[in-house]
Amino acid sequence: MGSVEEDTTTSSLLALEALLKRGQYTRSGQISLLTLDIVEKYVQSNCWKTAGDLITWLQDTAETLRKAAASETASGNLILRLIKIVRDDFTNRHRSRNPGLMSQNSVDSEQGLDFNLEIPELRSDVQNTIYELQSELELSAENIAEEADKHIHSNEVVLTMGKSKTVEAFLKRAAKKAVFEVIVAECAPASNGHELAHSLASSKIQTTLIADTAIFAMMSRVNKVIIGTHSVLANGGLKAIAGIHLVALAAKYYNVPVIVLVPMYKLSPEYPLSTDINKTTNRFVSPDQLLDYSDGDVYSKVCAYNPVFDYVPPNLISLFIFNIGSLAPSYIYRLLHETYPQIKR
Incomplete structure (x- = not known):
């Protein structure tokens, strides 16, 4: 017993x-x-x-x-x-x-x-x-936000996507000493970027809300991209909210640095099993955000997928800001070695 x-x-x-x-x-x-x-x-x-x-x-x-x-x-x-x-x-x-x-x-x-x-x-x-x-x-989140003054300066334009409490705290901390503009991509279909845009505007931060389709068009104005992530994988890549890969690719094209804010508990010793993370550990939610099923049989023959995550390769990331400090993507392997036991693969 x-x-x-x-x-x-x-x-x-x-x-x-x-x-x-x-x-x-x-x-x-x-x-x-x-x-x-x-x-x-x-x-x-x-x-x-x-x-x-x-x-x-x-x-x-x-x-x-x-x-x-x-x-x-x-x-x-x-x-x-x-x-x-x-x-x-x-x-x-x-x-x-x-x-x-x-x-x-x-x-x-x-x-x-x-x-x-x-x-x-x-x-x-x-x-x-x-x-x-x-x-x-x-x-x-508070420890990460303490780094904000070093990375955001007056008259800069920062782009982010969706809503991350860590990113929100970071931007609001930076706004105490600098005047800058934030462009928020809405992150459809959940569109939780609307909530972040409202919160930032309420804190007197100049904020522009855009559709995800406008990310590439707006990127030429941007000085840096600041995003959160669901997890940092062992190769330095990200498993992030769906749509972030699009942001990172646009930033790469315009040579805009991509800064990822991430607490240590999101550092994962797992490697992506393939370049298509949808086949490994993605999560799919109801497609009712995409299609209006109240119309009856109109969509009966339509397959709709609503994945939660994107995979972002490490070559698209410029800098990680952990709660223990700022680190280059090349340091991730050593950080894993210091943090986790040796795992036979």
Whole structure:
């Protein structure tokens, strides 16, 4: 019979799994915080005693959440970061108790280690790590916005697409010291760019709303493109809202830099399995935004697809601004190596 703590953790995990399967979430940040909450409950419980126990549970949980929604990587990203931290912390504490291991490098020192040895300090270490990650999640948009003054200057024209809370905070922070214009592409068919345009205009920022078809025509006026993304893939490419590839191509044609604002929890160790990300982890939503089915059988023989994401190759990106600072696309591989455990492919 499972303990009350185990039952609580399991019920919370099942609730998140159901949420992902039904697509009943609006932001990756929301999913990330829920994931950390579940992990915190498990870590505080008596369901595990060793690093091996914890790592196995984390791996199983990551796989469960991945199967629930293949297009949503934030949960898996956070759990993989925790696995690396648990491994590193266990290794460091084990080496401190066994000085003979200090002469070996960090990779070799993990080989042959028994992760089923009990180290009492590990529990509090992991709990502190979870608190730090929760704080990082809550402050990520604010930390990214602190970089705004360095990248947006007076009399510039900035183009963005759709609505991103991180981009919104970034632009509003820049507007405190600079006067500039923002062009917002509406991002049809959801057209949530309308909401961003209204919010920016309400903050006294000169804002122009355009149809997506006008992006190329307007790009010659633009000084820089600033966008958010759903995730940064391991090759430095993006899985971003549908339409962003069009923006990036137009920017490339006019030599306009493309700056991507992204919290660390959106950095994914996954590679695109092909150049057509629709075949891998895209998500499709109801086509009723495209066709008016109230007309009866008019569209009965029309196939309509409404994909959520685009794949944007890394050669179209100029700069990433993470909550830990600005990085070139070429640095992504090293950042992945520092953030996630080595994964055999």
